[in-house]
Amino acid sequence: MNFDKIIDRRGTHSTKWDMMDKLYGVSPDSGIAMWVADMDFHPPQAVQDALQKALDHGIYGYFGDDSAYRAAICWWMENRHDWQVDPAHIFSTHGLVNAVGLCLQTWTQPGDGVVLFTPVYHAFARTIHAAGRRVVECPLALMDGRYEMDFAAADAQMTGAERMLILCSPHNPGGRVWTAEELRGVADFCARHDLLLVSDEIHHDLVMPGYRHTPMPLAAPEIQERLVMLTAASKTFNLAGTHCGNVIIPDENLRRQFATTLAALGISPNSFGLHAVTAAYSPQGAEWVDALCAYLDTNRKLFDDGINAIPGLRSMPLEATYLAWVDFADTGMDVAEFTARVEREAQIAANHGPTFGTGGTSFLRFNLGAPRSVIEDAVVRLQRAFSDLQ
Helix, strand or coil, X not given: CCCCCCCCCCCCCCHHHHCHHHHHCCCCCCCEEECCXXXXXXXXXXXXXXXXXXXXXXXXXXXXXXXXXXXHHHHHHHHHHCCCCCHHHEEEECCHHHHHHHHHHHHCCCCCEEEXXXXXXXXHHHHHHHCCCEEEEEECEEECCEEECCHHHHHHHCCCCEEEEEEECCCCCCCCCCCHHHHHHHHHHHHHCCCEEEXXXXXXXXXXXXXXXXXXXXXXXXXXXXXXXXXXXXXXXXXXXXXXXXXXXXXXXXXXXHHHHHHHHCCCCCHHHHHHHHHHCCHHHHHHHHHHHHHHHHHHHHHHHHHHCCCCCEXXXXXXXXXXXXXXXXXXXXXXXXXXXXXXXXCEEEEEHHHHCCCCCCEEEEECCCCHHHHHHHHHHHHXXXXXXC
């Protein structure tokens, strides 16, 4: 578990490193990639060993019995989250953005409203628009530097044409770990407005010390007849390229409807993803995640201390994920100016806040899932780029 090791990802078809020059004007030779939400770490050795075993066998045919894969998911959810999952309730998709698209196809029609608490993960809105549905943005309230849900304002926005709410729990990009009380509030909101709740909990393992994630079925058991859970090992273990996500559906009617969509589209999982996830969801994987979260927590503290020392910049307190959400509003600069300083002067590629929807205009998102020396370098570059404010 050497998270300090520098791994050169340039020239490996890495979106994060090989696309940042084209998209941000930041050279991978002199710049730092802090945008795409994958980490610059190797996964646990158990994952490497499982994939090596498959390579050594050398036959890449259709994957049959997936009982070990399902059992590993159930073991992980029970041991890490106190959530008992029936293996028969699990569907596999090509990642969770694919899962969102499948949910939209199954339970909404073109023109239907889909509710998002914004700012939120940008792929939600992109997928909703591509499916011909309407994004209904319900802005989160920024209270004392952290996000809270404003259910009264959201209630006032509902017209009756909304069919689904997609929740990000823990929240990306704000890093909030929603409390059980807040999650029950979401469940009540969905019940009041007859919304299907799709709860994307992909970051649920990456929680900072002092916080605990609550799966939606435990926070609000009564909502399971309108609940679809999205989970994956991809963020936890840096396996995004395997495109292997889980859709877990407690309700029998919803399961039957979702299964029909998968059958109609011929969806089946990638065997390498199944091997990787089965190996990751294990005691060895749990030990690795514990070490990872401790490492990310130190990265978080280092980054926040450095950023918050720059007048006008504020890094939102991170309760979960490895994604720092930095507010530049108090610099008095417009979006173009502070973004140019980050990209041209600091040579850092970070996600642009406006892509996350209403409430994101004055922000940039920085990926802290990298060796500590990279985070230290990023802080120095940002302090230099905004040195005239100090």
